[in-house]
Amino acid sequence: MAQVEFIQVGKSYGETGAVHNVNLTVDDSEFLVLLGPSGCGKSTLLKMVAGLEDVTAGEIRIDGRVVNYVKPGDRNVAMVFQNYALYPHMTVQENIGFPLKMTKVPKDQIRERVTRTAAILGLDGLLDRRPEQLSGGQRQRVALARSIIREPAVFLMDEPLSNLDAQLRVQTREELLKLHERLQTTTIYVTHDQIEAMTMGHRIVVMRSGVVQQVGRPQDVYDNPANTFVAAFLGSPRINLQTGKLDGATFGGDGFVVPLNSKLAGAASAVTAGSDVALGVRPEDIEVRVGAVEASGDKIALDGVVSLVEPVGSDLYVRAQTGNVDWMARTEARLPVEPGQAVTLVLNLEHAHLFGEDGRNLAS
Amino acid sequence: MSDITLTSTEIGAAGQLSLSPEEHKREQRRYLLRRTATAYLFLVPAAVFFIAFLVIPIGFLFFYTFHNGGIISPRVYVGLDNWRNVFRDDLVITSIKNTLVYCLMAIPSVFVISMFLALVLQQATRGGSVFRSVFYLPTLTPYVVAALIWQFVVHRDFGILNMTLVKLGRDPVNWIGDPDMALKSITMLEVWRGVGFWTLLFLAALIGLPKELYQAAAIDGANAWQRFRHLTIPLLRPTIFFAVVMATIWNLQLFDSVSIMTNGGPQNSTATVVWYIQQTTFAYTDKVGFGAALSFTLLMLILVLALIEIRLLRKR
Amino acid sequence: MVETHFPELDATVPPPPRRGILSTASLYKLAIYIILIVAAFIAMVPFGYVVSTSLKSTMSLFAYPPDWLPDEPTLDNYRNLIDRYPFWRWLMNSAIVAGSVTLIKLVVDSMAGYAFAKMRFPGKEPLFLLVLISLMVPFAALLIPTFIIVRELGLLNTYWGLILPGLASPIGIFMMRQFIESLPSDLENAARLDGCSEFQIYRRVILPLIKPGLVVLGVFTFMTQWTSYLWPLVAATKPQMATLTVGARSLTSDFTQDWGLNSAAAVLSMLPMILVFIFLQRYFIAGSIAGALKE
Structure with a gap:
C-alpha cells in the first residue's frame, strides 16, 4: 500500500517519448490509468517509476521516499509487461516463484506462496508447463501471478491486455478489477485504449507529447474535456469539432449558424466577440429527424443531407452535411435514413463545448 | 473537419522537492557511477586478455617499426627506414599483388558456390542434416591436415586430379610446382575448405526469411530467379554485408595453407603478405622492424578495403 | 534446456x-x-582418400598408379603412430588447450557481450568500435610481440602459454553482443524488477537464453584452437608440449614423408572435432539463425 508522487518529473531525452514537468499524486489503493496515443510518454513515465528509465528532472516518491536513485528491485514495485516477459526457460512455477527466490525466501515458503498465488489466478494445473505451452490469456495470468506474489507496494502495468483477443480482453479486464478490489494495491496502468481507461480507472491521466493534458475521474474527463485533444481522443465516433467565429450570442460556422445556449454563452464571455473558436458536440448529442423540427431550449435544429450511413448493430452512425461541414451523429439503430436524404439535425447543446483558439475549453 | 491547433494545459500544482538540487546531483552521480562500475566489471575479464595479448602487442609492434634487431642483435633506432623499405621492397609489391589476386579469385567463387548450395540445401526435404555435416567437414579440417589431404589431390604423380586427367587421356598438370598454377591450387584448397562455413551461414539466414513474402511473390507470378533476385538478395543484405566484410578481412590474412603447401614458392608466386611478415619476423630473425612495418601496412590495407566495402554496401 | 527445434x-x-x-x-x-x-x-x-591411405600397407603405398582403395586394409599405420610417437600426449595437449580456451572465452565473451548489448555506460561506443577494428588485426603480425610477452611471463612451453593468447580474439565479444542484443529487453527488465543484480540477470536469464549462441561460439572457438598451428609451433618447442597439429606436422621430416603414417595422424586428429560437430550440428544451425547476423 503506497502513495506515488510525481514532482516536476521530466525526461529530456530517451529512446521513447520525452516527458515534461509531470506533477501528480497517485493515492494509496488507487487504480490510475495513463492514457494517450503511442509515443505520448506514458510508457516512459511508467518505466521511470519502475527504475527502468532514468529521471532527468524532478523526483518520484513512493511512500515519501525519493526513488530516483534506487535500483528497480529495491523499489518494492512489480510490473506486468505488454509481452508478459515470462522467462522462456523456466516453468510456470519457477516463473512465479522467481522474485521470491531472488529475495532469498526459504524454499518451502516459496512453494506454498506459489501454490496460493496460482490458485487465486486459476493456474493450478499449469505449474509444470513452460510459457510456450500456454495460451495468451494463461501467459498473461502467469505474468500477473509473478507480479503479485511479492505483495509489492505498487503495481505497474504496461498495456497488459493489448495482446489478447477482444473477448478475453473484456473478461481479463473484469478479473483485474476484482483482483485490485481484493488486494487494494496502488496501481498505475498504461493503455492507449479509451474503453479500458474509462472502465478501469478511478482516475485517468490523458497525456500527449510527454505533457499531461488532463487528470480526473473518467466521466468528468469525458464530460468536461480540458482541450480539443482530450475531447477528440475520448469518445467514439470522434467528437464533432467545427471551427467558426463568435458573433454575440451565436456561433457562426462554415455555412451554418448556431445560437448559443446560456452555458455556452457564459463560456464565450471569456473571449472577445469575433474571435476564432471551435464548437464541440459529441455524436450522441445529435439527433437525426426526418422532417422539420422546432428548436427549443438547449436543442438547435439544422438542415442537413445524409452522406453516409454506418450501421454498427446497436447504433447507427449517420454522417450528414450542413452548410460546408460534416456532422457525425450516433442515433438509434433502426432509423430509416439513406444517403442523399434531407434530414434535420437536432444538436443538444447541454453537453457541448466551446474551445478557444489555443484549443482550451473556454468553460474551464 | 478542419484542423485545430492542439495545445497543452499545465496540470497540477508543482509540489516541493524533498531533496535539494545539490543532493539530487550527488545522489545521481553516485547512482550512475555504480551503474558504470557494474558495466566495466563485466568488461574487465575480457579486457585483461584483450589488452595483454592484443593492445600491448600492437603497441610493441608499432615501437618495433622504428627499430632494427632486438631478437639476436641489439636493438637500434632507425627512424623511418623500415617504413621506407616497405614501399621499396619488390617482394612487398609481389606479395600484396598475390594476396589481392587470391582474394579476387577466392571470395567470389566461395560466395557463389556457397549461396547456390545453401539454396539447394534449403529445398532438400530429407537428409538435410547429413549434407550439412558433410559440407562442413572441410571447414573443420586443420590446415596441417587439409594441406596433407590436398597433396593427395594435387600431387603430380598420384594426386586425385592428375589420376583423373590421365584416365581421361589428358596431360597431367604440375599443380603446385608451376608458378602459374600454384596460387590457383592454393585458391582451390581455400575454396574447398571455406564453402561449408559460408553455406551454413547463408542457409541459416535463408531459413530465417519471412515465408509470407515468398508466397505473395509466387502468387504475383514471380519465377524462381525473380524471387531470388528481387526478394532473397535484398532480404539477405545484412548477411551478405557481414559475409563480404569478414571474408575480406580473413582472406587478406591468407597464411597457413601457403606456409604448409608451398612456403611462398615457386618463384614467390604464392608469397602473401602475412607469409612475408612471418618470414621477416621469424625466418630471417633480425628483420623484425621491417616485418612490423609491413604488418601495419597490411592492417591499413585491410581497414581501407573493409571501409570501402562498408561504404559501397551500405549505400545501396 | 531451451527448446531449439526449428521446424522450418x-x-x-x-x-x-x-x-x-x-x-x-x-x-x-x-x-x-x-x-x-x-x-x-x-x-x-x-x-x-586420406582414410584409405591410412589403411594401406607400406608396400601398397608405392603402387603406381595408386589404388583408390587398399587391397588389404591394415591398422599398421595407426599402431606405428601410437607406439612410436607420443600421440596420446599430443591429443591431450590439444584437448586441454582447445577446451580451456573455449570454456574461458564462453564466460568472458558473454559477459562483455552482455555489457555491450544491454548496459548503459560512458565509453560504450568507442570501446565497441575498438573491438570491431581489432577484428582486422592479423594474428601472424603479432607473433613476435606475443612471443616476447609470453616469454617474459615465463610461460613458454606451458599450457597457459598456449591458452592465454587465444583468449584475446575479439570475434567472440562481437558474436555474443549480436546474440544478446536480439533478446527482448523486457526480459532483463522483468528480472531487474524481480530483484536480480546484474550478475544474476546474466547468470539466470541471459546465459540460459543464449545457449544456441554459446554453442556457435563454442564450436567456432574449439575449431579454431584445435586447428591452430602457428602459435603452438613457436610457443611449445618441447615435444611433450606439442599439440596435435604440431605433432602431426613433425611426422614429415625434410627427407621422408610417410604417407600412411601422416594419414593415420590426420584421421585421428580430425575425429574428435567431427564428433563434436555432428553432436552439436542442430544447435549450431539453430544458433546461427537466432543470431542472424544483423548490421
Whole structure:
C-alpha cells in the first residue's frame, strides 16, 4: 500500500517519448490509468517509476521516499509487461516463484506462496508447463501471478491486455478489477485504449507529447474535456469539432449558424466577440429527424443531407452535411435514413463545448 | 473537419522537492557511477586478455617499426627506414599483388558456390542434416591436415586430379610446382575448405526469411530467379554485408595453407603478405622492424578495403 | 534446456503440380539431390582418400598408379603412430588447450557481450568500435610481440602459454553482443524488477537464453584452437608440449614423408572435432539463425 508522487518529473531525452514537468499524486489503493496515443510518454513515465528509465528532472516518491536513485528491485514495485516477459526457460512455477527466490525466501515458503498465488489466478494445473505451452490469456495470468506474489507496494502495468483477443480482453479486464478490489494495491496502468481507461480507472491521466493534458475521474474527463485533444481522443465516433467565429450570442460556422445556449454563452464571455473558436458536440448529442423540427431550449435544429450511413448493430452512425461541414451523429439503430436524404439535425447543446483558439475549453 | 491547433494545459500544482538540487546531483552521480562500475566489471575479464595479448602487442609492434634487431642483435633506432623499405621492397609489391589476386579469385567463387548450395540445401526435404555435416567437414579440417589431404589431390604423380586427367587421356598438370598454377591450387584448397562455413551461414539466414513474402511473390507470378533476385538478395543484405566484410578481412590474412603447401614458392608466386611478415619476423630473425612495418601496412590495407566495402554496401 | 527445434529446417517449398508420368516435381527433387550428392562427394573425396591411405600397407603405398582403395586394409599405420610417437600426449595437449580456451572465452565473451548489448555506460561506443577494428588485426603480425610477452611471463612451453593468447580474439565479444542484443529487453527488465543484480540477470536469464549462441561460439572457438598451428609451433618447442597439429606436422621430416603414417595422424586428429560437430550440428544451425547476423 503506497502513495506515488510525481514532482516536476521530466525526461529530456530517451529512446521513447520525452516527458515534461509531470506533477501528480497517485493515492494509496488507487487504480490510475495513463492514457494517450503511442509515443505520448506514458510508457516512459511508467518505466521511470519502475527504475527502468532514468529521471532527468524532478523526483518520484513512493511512500515519501525519493526513488530516483534506487535500483528497480529495491523499489518494492512489480510490473506486468505488454509481452508478459515470462522467462522462456523456466516453468510456470519457477516463473512465479522467481522474485521470491531472488529475495532469498526459504524454499518451502516459496512453494506454498506459489501454490496460493496460482490458485487465486486459476493456474493450478499449469505449474509444470513452460510459457510456450500456454495460451495468451494463461501467459498473461502467469505474468500477473509473478507480479503479485511479492505483495509489492505498487503495481505497474504496461498495456497488459493489448495482446489478447477482444473477448478475453473484456473478461481479463473484469478479473483485474476484482483482483485490485481484493488486494487494494496502488496501481498505475498504461493503455492507449479509451474503453479500458474509462472502465478501469478511478482516475485517468490523458497525456500527449510527454505533457499531461488532463487528470480526473473518467466521466468528468469525458464530460468536461480540458482541450480539443482530450475531447477528440475520448469518445467514439470522434467528437464533432467545427471551427467558426463568435458573433454575440451565436456561433457562426462554415455555412451554418448556431445560437448559443446560456452555458455556452457564459463560456464565450471569456473571449472577445469575433474571435476564432471551435464548437464541440459529441455524436450522441445529435439527433437525426426526418422532417422539420422546432428548436427549443438547449436543442438547435439544422438542415442537413445524409452522406453516409454506418450501421454498427446497436447504433447507427449517420454522417450528414450542413452548410460546408460534416456532422457525425450516433442515433438509434433502426432509423430509416439513406444517403442523399434531407434530414434535420437536432444538436443538444447541454453537453457541448466551446474551445478557444489555443484549443482550451473556454468553460474551464 | 478542419484542423485545430492542439495545445497543452499545465496540470497540477508543482509540489516541493524533498531533496535539494545539490543532493539530487550527488545522489545521481553516485547512482550512475555504480551503474558504470557494474558495466566495466563485466568488461574487465575480457579486457585483461584483450589488452595483454592484443593492445600491448600492437603497441610493441608499432615501437618495433622504428627499430632494427632486438631478437639476436641489439636493438637500434632507425627512424623511418623500415617504413621506407616497405614501399621499396619488390617482394612487398609481389606479395600484396598475390594476396589481392587470391582474394579476387577466392571470395567470389566461395560466395557463389556457397549461396547456390545453401539454396539447394534449403529445398532438400530429407537428409538435410547429413549434407550439412558433410559440407562442413572441410571447414573443420586443420590446415596441417587439409594441406596433407590436398597433396593427395594435387600431387603430380598420384594426386586425385592428375589420376583423373590421365584416365581421361589428358596431360597431367604440375599443380603446385608451376608458378602459374600454384596460387590457383592454393585458391582451390581455400575454396574447398571455406564453402561449408559460408553455406551454413547463408542457409541459416535463408531459413530465417519471412515465408509470407515468398508466397505473395509466387502468387504475383514471380519465377524462381525473380524471387531470388528481387526478394532473397535484398532480404539477405545484412548477411551478405557481414559475409563480404569478414571474408575480406580473413582472406587478406591468407597464411597457413601457403606456409604448409608451398612456403611462398615457386618463384614467390604464392608469397602473401602475412607469409612475408612471418618470414621477416621469424625466418630471417633480425628483420623484425621491417616485418612490423609491413604488418601495419597490411592492417591499413585491410581497414581501407573493409571501409570501402562498408561504404559501397551500405549505400545501396 | 531451451527448446531449439526449428521446424522450418525441414520445411520445403510446395512442389509444382504434377504433369505426365515423370512429374516436374520429382524431376526437380532428383536434380536437387544430384547436386547435393556431387557437392558432398567433392567435400568428402579427399578426406576419404586420406582414410584409405591410412589403411594401406607400406608396400601398397608405392603402387603406381595408386589404388583408390587398399587391397588389404591394415591398422599398421595407426599402431606405428601410437607406439612410436607420443600421440596420446599430443591429443591431450590439444584437448586441454582447445577446451580451456573455449570454456574461458564462453564466460568472458558473454559477459562483455552482455555489457555491450544491454548496459548503459560512458565509453560504450568507442570501446565497441575498438573491438570491431581489432577484428582486422592479423594474428601472424603479432607473433613476435606475443612471443616476447609470453616469454617474459615465463610461460613458454606451458599450457597457459598456449591458452592465454587465444583468449584475446575479439570475434567472440562481437558474436555474443549480436546474440544478446536480439533478446527482448523486457526480459532483463522483468528480472531487474524481480530483484536480480546484474550478475544474476546474466547468470539466470541471459546465459540460459543464449545457449544456441554459446554453442556457435563454442564450436567456432574449439575449431579454431584445435586447428591452430602457428602459435603452438613457436610457443611449445618441447615435444611433450606439442599439440596435435604440431605433432602431426613433425611426422614429415625434410627427407621422408610417410604417407600412411601422416594419414593415420590426420584421421585421428580430425575425429574428435567431427564428433563434436555432428553432436552439436542442430544447435549450431539453430544458433546461427537466432543470431542472424544483423548490421
